[in-house]
Structure formats: structure tokens, C-alpha cells
Amino acid sequence: MTDTDATRVGLVPDGTLREELLSGAVRRAVLPGGLRVLTEKVPGVRSVAIGIWVGAGSRDESPLTAGCSHYLEHLLFKGTPTRDALTISSSIEAVGGELNAFTTKEYTCYYARVLDDDFANAVDVVSDMVCHSLITADDVEAERGVILEEIAMHDDDPSDVVHDVFSSAVLGDTELGRPVLGTVDSIEGLGRDTIAGYYRSRYTPSEMVVAIAGNIDHERTLSLVARAFADRLGGTDSPAAVRGGSYTYPDGRGVVVSRRPTEQANVVLGTVGMARRDERRFALGIMSSALGGGMSSRLFQEIREKRGLAYSVYSFASHFADAGLFGVYAGCAPKRVDDVLEICREQLELIAASGISGDELAQAKGQSRGSLVLGMEDSGSRMSRIGKSELMHGELLSVDEVLARVEAVTLDDIQTVAAEILAQPLALGVIGPFDDHDFASAVAR
CATH class of the missing domain: 3.30.830.10 (Metalloenzyme, LuxS/M16 peptidase-like)
Structure with missing residues (x-):
């Protein structure tokens, strides 16, 4: 400096x-x-x-x-x-x-x-x-x-x-x-x-x-x-500290249903994730890609390609300064919601117990690398990367550093993260025409 x-x-x-x-x-x-x-x-x-x-x-x-x-x-x-x-x-x-x-x-x-x-x-x-x-x-x-x-x-x-x-x-x-x-x-x-x-x-x-x-x-x-x-401008004030600390999650998680006369049921099944600066976020991202990150992912193949139960299905990880969310989304006909939730839960439990395969690891890494590099093709995305990194992370990793961290993720890393994140109590958000539908089994352990 x-x-x-x-x-x-x-x-x-x-x-x-x-x-x-x-x-x-x-x-x-x-x-x-x-x-x-x-x-x-x-x-x-x-x-x-x-x-x-x-x-x-x-x-x-x-x-x-x-x-x-x-x-x-x-x-x-x-x-x-x-x-x-x-x-x-x-x-x-x-x-x-x-x-x-x-x-x-x-x-x-x-x-x-x-x-x-x-x-x-x-x-x-x-x-x-x-x-x-x-x-x-x-x-x-x-x-x-x-x-x-x-x-x-x-x-x-x-x-x-x-x-x-x-x-x-x-x-x-x-x-x-x-x-x-x-x-x-x-x-x-x-x-x-x-x-x-x-x-x-x-x-x-x-x-x-x-x-x-x-x-x-x-x-x-x-x-x-x-x-x-x-x-x-003026004075000698230093930049504000990067958000951090330890978030206290509220006790209890369960099912929240918004009852509406929609033609489609929209559901998100998931749990607590991890904070933005957690080094394990790279492993979680690879796991999410394998689970529901594209047309070759487990959820897409099992729910859409093999059974035709939904048009849109994917997984996601949301990171905050001191907290996080991890979940899977699906939109399907109301009469198919139980089948879709059962498959989602089954895949979460499989990954929690056994992780992912070597082929899935290689494919997810390739997807992550391509998404990162292709997302840097214009000035707007580059501006967003440096601005958000400074404000939210307090550091800027080069593209090569990010690629190296993605490449360093192992099957053991994913197994460890999956066993920790996916073993937590599940929560479910639902929107659809459900007056008295019982969703308790979707989150029960």
C-alpha cells in the first residue's frame, strides 16, 4: 500500500x-x-x-x-x-x-x-x-x-x-x-x-x-x-468493516404454505446453508451443480427427463455475511407435488449419505469454470465482480484463484459438506391450491 x-x-x-x-x-x-x-x-x-x-x-x-x-x-x-x-x-x-x-x-x-x-x-x-x-x-x-x-x-x-x-x-x-x-x-x-x-x-x-x-x-x-x-469527501475515516459475525438462526423450521388458486404448485425444500466467506462454499457450489445445476443434474434427470413431473427444477445456495440458505425448487402440477417432493428429498438424502460420483464432480467443475469465465465477457459483469467483492468479501480473488479453488474441491470435501448441510432439519415453502394438504412428511426426519 x-x-x-x-x-x-x-x-x-x-x-x-x-x-x-x-x-x-x-x-x-x-x-x-x-x-x-x-x-x-x-x-x-x-x-x-x-x-x-x-x-x-x-x-x-x-x-x-x-x-x-x-x-x-x-x-x-x-x-x-x-x-x-x-x-x-x-x-x-x-x-x-x-x-x-x-x-x-x-x-x-x-x-x-x-x-x-x-x-x-x-x-x-x-x-x-x-x-x-x-x-x-x-x-x-x-x-x-x-x-x-x-x-x-x-x-x-x-x-x-x-x-x-x-x-x-x-x-x-x-x-x-x-x-x-x-x-x-x-x-x-x-x-x-x-x-x-x-x-x-x-x-x-x-x-x-x-x-x-x-x-x-x-x-x-x-x-x-x-x-x-x-x-x-474529507477526514480520515476508514472504509466500513465487512459484515460478519455469527448469525443466530431462529428456533424451529417447518412448513409454510401460501394457499392460492394457481394452476401450478411451486415448492422450495431446503435448510440452512453457509455464510459468504466460508471457504467450504466452493464445495457447496460444486455439490449444488451436481444436484440441480443444469440439464444433466440429478434433479433434472430424475424429475423432468425420466418422469416428466416438472418443467423447472434446480438447486441453489444463497450466501449472506453470516448466514445462508440451501434449497431445491420445483414447479409442477398440484397433483404431482408429493411425488416431486419425495424425489427431491430422496436425492438430498442420497448425497448426504454417499456424496457424488467422480464423473459428477468433473462435470460440475467444468460447469463452474465455464460459468465463471463466460460471465466475464462484458464490462458490466466485471464491474459487478469487483464492486461486490470489495463491499461484501473485503477481498478480490483473481479468476485464476477462483478456478484453482474450484479445481481443489475433492469428493471428500463434498461428502463432508453434504453430510453437514443436508443432515440439518428441513424446511419447506409452498405456493399452490392446497387447503388441507399435509406436507409434514416432506420435512420429517
Whole structure:
């Protein structure tokens, strides 16, 4: 780590920034106030992606403020002292770029992707949105209806909602168990002062990461970011610590059924997983690929190909800072739900007892390698990788390092992880036309 004269990148005179070269072409700088800036020059492209990652998500809310992070995501597009909502959107779209944002349980990201010639404007626009949002009372009221419509739209897609149902079955009414969007009641109860207070307390430089990838020059990029954040920088605050700790899972897991007159049953069967920084996550990922990661996976072959019981079936692992989920999803005709759940449970028990085969290991590793490398083909995915790694992991593994960790996974590693994860009490989330269906056998041990 070296100190660099900050005046050459447009910071205040006599200020300093801390700067280092990470893996490959990725460079990292920490500006006064704790703002982290990561850049990656990508040869051969004419695009640039910028993302501002904020360490604020739905797990930072109370039951009364549930949905505040996502509400705020909407409001930051509504206007600043120098730009109204139309100016914000048109300034990016008029040059063929894209501008958007998303909120998760642990962070929010605002991003744009433009041609390299329009990069300076994109930095200015996205930074202005994030740093100088007005959050007026009128905008809060106007956007309330939009968010309520979004909740209604989400509720109309049972294949999405069943994951919220499953989360509540495992995590209960906790900060991680509640939906990111909030509820109708919580959104209707949020006022301008509450949202603005949350914005002021959470959107600080030390909680932000600016990630930029594409056809860029590192020093020019730092100068642009420093200028855009000029009134927010200062002091010697260090970046916020990476989330961590030990999550206390609520006692008891079971079955949560959302009864709806749908044509299809949507189910997620699973249990507690592992935290984001757990080194065993690579083994869990390989296990998940073998179980339900593609058309050649066990679940796809057993449920769809051999028996034709479902169209969509897959497994997944969700990682948080201090907790995790592991589960299998299937969508099927209601009359087939018991057969599908029996096969899912049978495959979970088989892997818990015997692991996977050498052929499955080789295939899952190949799938993981290909997914990682092919996912690095554009500036947007590279921006996401470096931004999320810095904010959520506190480290950036090179592609070669990740590939090496995937390759190092052994059959014994998978057997150990499977025996631990899949031996835990199961939980089940269900959406479908089930008034009095007994699902207890699906989770009984």
C-alpha cells in the first residue's frame, strides 16, 4: 500500500489517498472519508460500466421500516438540486446507455453502462443521484403507489414469491427472513422523514464502493470520481468493516404454505446453508451443480427427463455475511407435488449419505469454470465482480484463484459438506391450491 499525492487526481490540496494494485488489471484506491474506488481496464472493449455499491439493504431495517432500502432506490432517480427525473434518465439514454439499480438484503447498487466517450457524464450522473437526492415529500407519495404496484406484480409470480416463503420458513420474521420489497403495510407506513433519515445515516462514503470497468484510464477515473464526490469527501475515516459475525438462526423450521388458486404448485425444500466467506462454499457450489445445476443434474434427470413431473427444477445456495440458505425448487402440477417432493428429498438424502460420483464432480467443475469465465465477457459483469467483492468479501480473488479453488474441491470435501448441510432439519415453502394438504412428511426426519 502506498500513499499517492492526491492533488494529481483532483482531490483537495494536501489530501492523500491510499492506492494499491490488486489482481490482474484491477486497481484500488481509498479516498478521504473512506470511499473505495476500484477500476479494471478491459482491453478491446468500447464500453464502460460504473456501479456505486452501498452497504445498505433490507436486513438493516426494522419491521416498521421494512422496504425502506428499496423505497430509497426508487427515490434516488427522482431528482437532485441540478437534475430532475427526466434529465437523469435522458442524459444516459440519449447516448444509448442504460441506467438502473437493484436492492438486496445486504446492499444496493446503482449502475450505468455507456460508450467510453460518454463515461465522464455517466460518473457525474450516477454520483449526483446517490449523493444529492432531494427525497421530497411529493416524490415519496408518488413513488409509494409505484412500489405497491411492484409488490403486487411480484406477488403475481409464485415462482419468485415461493423463495420468500421458504426464507420465512427457515429464517422466520427476522431481518433476513423478511422480503426485500417490504409489505403493503410497511410501505404505506413509511414517511418522508424516516426515509430521508435512513438515507443520511446509511449513504456515507465509508459505506460505498465505486466500481468501474471497461475502456478506462485509472488516474482519469479517480479524478472524475473525486470531483463528483468532492463535497462528501474529507477526514480520515476508514472504509466500513465487512459484515460478519455469527448469525443466530431462529428456533424451529417447518412448513409454510401460501394457499392460492394457481394452476401450478411451486415448492422450495431446503435448510440452512453457509455464510459468504466460508471457504467450504466452493464445495457447496460444486455439490449444488451436481444436484440441480443444469440439464444433466440429478434433479433434472430424475424429475423432468425420466418422469416428466416438472418443467423447472434446480438447486441453489444463497450466501449472506453470516448466514445462508440451501434449497431445491420445483414447479409442477398440484397433483404431482408429493411425488416431486419425495424425489427431491430422496436425492438430498442420497448425497448426504454417499456424496457424488467422480464423473459428477468433473462435470460440475467444468460447469463452474465455464460459468465463471463466460460471465466475464462484458464490462458490466466485471464491474459487478469487483464492486461486490470489495463491499461484501473485503477481498478480490483473481479468476485464476477462483478456478484453482474450484479445481481443489475433492469428493471428500463434498461428502463432508453434504453430510453437514443436508443432515440439518428441513424446511419447506409452498405456493399452490392446497387447503388441507399435509406436507409434514416432506420435512420429517
